[in-house]
Amino acid sequence: MTHDGAKWVLEQNHDFEGTKFGPITIRDNSFIGVNSIIMPNVVIGPNSIVGAGSIVTKDVPPNTVYAGNPARFICSYEEYLEKCRLKNTGNIPRENMKDVLTKMFEKELEQRVELEDD
Numbered sequence: 001m002t003h004d005g006a007k008w009v010l011e012q013n014h015d016f017e018g019t020k021f022g023p024i025t026i027r028d029n030s031f032i033g034v035n036s037i038i039m040p041n042v043v044i045g046p047n048s049i050v051g052a053g054s055i056v057t058k059d060v061p062p063n064t065v066y067a068g069n070p071a072r073f074i075c076s077y078e079e080y081l082e083k084c085r086l087k088n089t090g091n092i093p094r095e096n097m098k099d100v101l102t103k104m105f106e107k108e109l110e111q112r113v114e115l116e117d118d
Contacts, residue, residue, distance in 0.1 A: 027062070036071075047077050 022040030026032070030044045033052030038044070043059045050056055051067025051074070060066045063077035075083075092100045102109070 030060075033067075049077075049080065 024038045024040065025043040027044060027046035027048070029046055030048045030050075032038070032044065032050045033054065035052055036050050036054045036056065038050075038056045042056055044050060044056070045060055045062035045064065047063045048060045049065045050060060050071060051065070053069070054067050054071040055069040056066065056071045058070075060071070065074040065077070065080050066072060067074050074080075089101070089104060
């Protein structure tokens with residue numbers, strides 16, 4: 001359950017009396033990124049992803065990726081899955097992650113250091 005706190009401004013001037021409370025429904029196997037805001041009466045569909053920092057004002061359909069302010073359609077679940085498969089770094093044991101990723105992206109890291117030195 002959530003609410004739109006901005007209604008207090010309207011009540012202060014006696015322009016609005018009532019509430020803007022409503023449920024947020026999050027369906028199975030969905031992900032909501034950190035610092036996202038979901039407004040009242042919104043449904044996040046199953047197998048959907050909301051990007052970090054998004055402001056969700058309308059329903060997110062099933063099997064979609066939404067992000068932004070306001071949140072908008074980015075791609076389908078299938079398109080996102082394909083992108084992830086193309087960029088798959090494999091299963092890396094947590095204790096070796098720093099070493100493996102550093103080696104994997106060594107060239108990119110060196111290029112960034114060179115650019116910063118210029």
